[in-house]
Amino acid sequence: MAKLQIGVVGVGVMGKSLALNFESKGYSVALYDISKEKVNEIIEENRGKNLVGTHMVEEFVNSLESPRKILLMVNAGGITDKAIDSLLPHLDKGDILIDGGNTYFVDTMRRNKRLAEEGIDFIGAGVSGGEEGALKGPSIMPGGQKDAYEKVKDMLENISAKVNEEPCCSYIGPNGAGHYVKMVHNGIEYGDMQLICEAYFFLKQTLDLTAEEFHEIFAEWNKGELNSYLIEITADIFTKKDEETGKPLVDVILDTAGQKGTGKWTSQSALDLGISLPIITESVFARCISALKEERVNASKVLSGPKDKAALGIDKAELIEAVRQALYMSKICSYAQGFT
DSSP: OOOBSEEEEOOSHHHHHHHHHHHHTTOOEEEEOSOHHHHHHHHHHTTTSSEEEOSSHHHHHHTBOSSOEEEEOSOTTHHHHHHHHHHGGGOOTTOEEEEOSOOOHHHHHHHHHHHHHTTOEEEEEEEESHHHHHHHOOEEEEEEOHHHHHHHHHHHHHHSOEETTEESBOOOBSTTHHHHHHHHHHHHHHHHHHHHHHHHHHHHHHHOOOHHHHHHHHHHHTTTTTOSHHHHHHHHHTTOBOTTTOSBHHHHSOOOOOOOSHHHHHHHHHHHHTOOOHHHHHHHHHHHHHTOHHHHHHHHHHOOOOSSOOOOOSOHHHHHHHHHHHHHHHHHHHHHHHHO
8 A cells, every 4th residue: 555645643623624634635644543433433434535544553653655744633731742752663763743733832842852852853833723724724833843844835735724825824933933823823812702702791781782683783893894703703603592491592601711721821921021911811811710600609799780781871883883993993902912
């Protein structure tokens, strides 16, 4: 059997989608995951496609053409180190590992140094776009050795999203630069989402709008300056109903938010560098506070706040437009802080 062009380790949602993306662009792809069932399921679902499932690390590595090109799509942290440890004994000098996870850039720098000593090229690549983006075309932010990137440049550009026929993939810089940019990208997104939440909360508290009214407002906002993926999906969320109660989902969902750490890392880096990053940092704190559900409920019994809606003495349409403008200006500030 002919050697395969690229291997993917970790076939969860993102790994599977990227593997299918590579295959759709004409590349032969080897798959490996600690879960044999996941690999078998993908192969079964995609019979006739140029995908090969493997169940042993050595089998996986030996199935790839030289220099081997391996994309790691496993959870960031210790699991990434374990994946590298399992691959390393079977690799040859000049092989290329690409970490496409949401990895802390400091870890990428550490791994880059370690693998360079073994003669293995390492690329830390931020991947943005979620499941659909990974399948149809993500934004890719690769960093690491420039000569190693040149060997995988065409592959990464081919699977990336395109804007005016230009690939959304560009070499960011050496070492952990790619994951650093992805970290800041995620931090900016944290700020974006918090600003949207606060625009919603303010209008909800002052005008007591229905989910249907919010859908119309955000759909209208998405036609102008605020046009974006986040505004689009926010408008869509207001149309969703809870299956059990039939009520708008936004009115029954638990008001707590989780986080994966990239927003926190962005804020920590800003503090280390002495950079002012108030919107993104406050968005991280907002998530921390939202997670304290029991404490917030108890506090509300002591600090109940105003019983009546605020009488702002302003026309409803004027207030909605004022919030739209405030959201737009705040987003500009958040982006400016992120790019500082």
